[in-house]
Amino acid sequence: MRGAATREQIVEAADRLFYQRGYEHTSFADIAGTVGLSRGNFYYHFKSKDAILDAVIEARLANTRRTLEQWETEQATPEGRILRFVEIVLTNGADIQQYGCPVGTLNTELAKLDHAMRDQAQQLFTLFRDWLREQFALLVPAEQADDLAMHVLAFSQGVAVLSQAFRDEEFVRREVDRMRGWLSAYVK
């Protein structure tokens, strides 16, 4: 019981630190310090740094699935759901301006490190891609849906990178408005 709670605390702290500082720049001491644990005890729960990354990605995948399910129930129409995704850059605007997109920055970092966990990080993107594709498939012929899903995904990444680089909230708003206009052409 207690063990599971500690493990969860470690994963949560690592998740946040990996996002805010990056994976490589986060040390065991950082995570242990945040949780209030000694470095030695750390290895009882996770035997390597990669093992923590694995757990963090698994947690993010689970959280993402939960979020997407919630959006399904909250938004009645496919365009409403797609718009819900588009507006993350506003909803999470402050975090994105400081730390970038949690999915995009992790993928970028692991790609440069040529890290073994690259493909699992890509799955985070794939979750959104597939979900967006399903929404578009309700609006356009099925063979166009994936292309449009990738376009919306690219929008989110472009906005996130520049939002972090320039720290310009107005830019984000303008891009969301432009995306709203683009999207309206596909609404039945």
Add this chain to the structure above:
Amino acid sequence: MRGAATREQIVEAADRLFYQRGYEHTSFADIAGTVGLSRGNFYYHFKSKDAILDAVIEARLANTRRTLEQWETEQATPEGRILRFVEIVLTNGADIQQYGCPVGTLNTELAKLDHAMRDQAQQLFTLFRDWLREQFALLVPAEQADDLAMHVLAFSQGVAVLSQAFRDEEFVRREVDRMRGWLSAYVK
């Protein structure tokens, strides 16, 4: 003479390694090994890692200015110049698929590290932004030009992040085609 040549070699090697592996993941030994220099001698040329980063960014700024000037002479029309920028994601497609955008990934990394050289890295983006704005100012009213410039910049970053994550050249092609269509609406 010889000293300047060695310094140049160091900056070139560091530039490439920072791009391919990331700044933090690149060690002095990596750079020294590439140039064929001992670590000790290294500090004769650069007294710290930050000093190398500074020199690398300066070199990139100079290279970027040169590239933009070249595009000015090569392309007679503003739309041709903007398109030349848009097509970088194809021209440098292989590198971007492997290492991402050199400007975007550096900005993302330095932002997470909260690095002192962040603002100088941002200048790389600003060079492209200002240049694109000037091109758009020849096509649309001046007050719209910066918004459109940022949109094109966001396009390049979105495509670069997803190109690296999914390693999908077809996606890049489709996005460039879409951008060509978008751009044609602004051409006189």
Add this chain to the structure above:
DNA sequence: GTCTATATTACGATAGAC
């Protein structure tokens, strides 16, 4: 300008007591 040798620190990881 270039080298070897070394100081120093931080990190990932292990051993073993409690």
Add this chain to the structure above:
DNA sequence: GTCTATCGTAATATAGAC
């Protein structure tokens, strides 16, 4: 399950010989 103590390695950086 948690702790302290410690090892090995790699990285930044310095000192001093040639």
